[in-house]
Amino acid sequence: MMQMLEAGGLPPVTDGARPPDASNPRGYYEDDRVKRLRIDNSWAAEAEGHAVKVIAPLLPHLPDGADYRVLFMERDLDEVLRSQGRMLERLGRPAVSPDVLRGPFQQHVERAKAWVAARSGAAALDVPYAATVACPRKQAECVAEFLELRLDTAAMAGVVDASLYREGRG
Numbered sequence: 001m002m003q004m005l006e007a008g009g010l011p012p013v014t015d016g017a018r019p020p021d022a023s024n025p026r027g028y029y030e031d032d033r034v035k036r037l038r039i040d041n042s043w044a045a046e047a048e049g050h051a052v053k054v055i056a057p058l059l060p061h062l063p064d065g066a067d068y069r070v071l072f073m074e075r076d077l078d079e080v081l082r083s084q085g086r087m088l089e090r091l092g093r094p095a096v097s098p099d100v101l102r103g104p105f106q107q108h109v110e111r112a113k114a115w116v117a118a119r120s121g122a123a124a125l126d127v128p129y130a131a132t133v134a135c136p137r138k139q140a141e142c143v144a145e146f147l148e149l150r151l152d153t154a155a156m157a158g159v160v161d162a163s164l165y166r167e168g169r170g
Contacts, residue, residue: 001071001073001127001132002014002029002051002053003026003029004132004136004143004156004157004160005051005143005156006029006051007152007155007156007159008140008143008149008151008152008153008155008156009149009150009155010050010051010147010149010151011049011050011051012029012052013031013046013047013050013053014027014028014030014053015030015031015032015033021090022090023083023087023090023091025164026161026164028053029051029053031052031053034052034055034058037058037061038058038061041061041062041063042063044062044066045066048066055108056072056109056111056112057108057111057112059115059116060111060115066121067121068116068119068121068123069122069125069146069147070112070122070123070124070125071124071125071143072109072112072113072124072127073127073129074126074127074128074129075128075130076130077102077105077106079129080105081098081101081105082098084096123146125142125143125146127139127142127143132160133160133162134162136156136157136158137154137156137157139157140153140154140156140157141153
């Protein structure tokens, strides 16, 4: 999604610290400051008008006083857990049982969605990951409409590479 937003004309906030690798050959589009939102969110005002990748547990730590448009990438939880396990394996780190992770992952998403629902000035759109891979143009149009931005939806759709959807094939 971050690649799509960038291709569409919405600049990403990224520090480039985590280079592409076998787990994510197109890069991570992350900024380490996001990991520290709990203790320092003062930088977030600089990100207005940009796309920022924030994991669900950290959304409630975004600063008050701003409007947020949140895109929840809806992906099959079993796929996410398989992907995490394979990434840890490639990194030579011990794997954690999917059964241990499933509950906390679900709780993080539920809490993040509740935060959006309770916050004035925040709105969310669920974006199905598999549908985005299968029909990128349609999803790009939905995202642009939700964000109320004139994004280049053809360019957004053009960056989707179905061959990278490895977990969807089992």
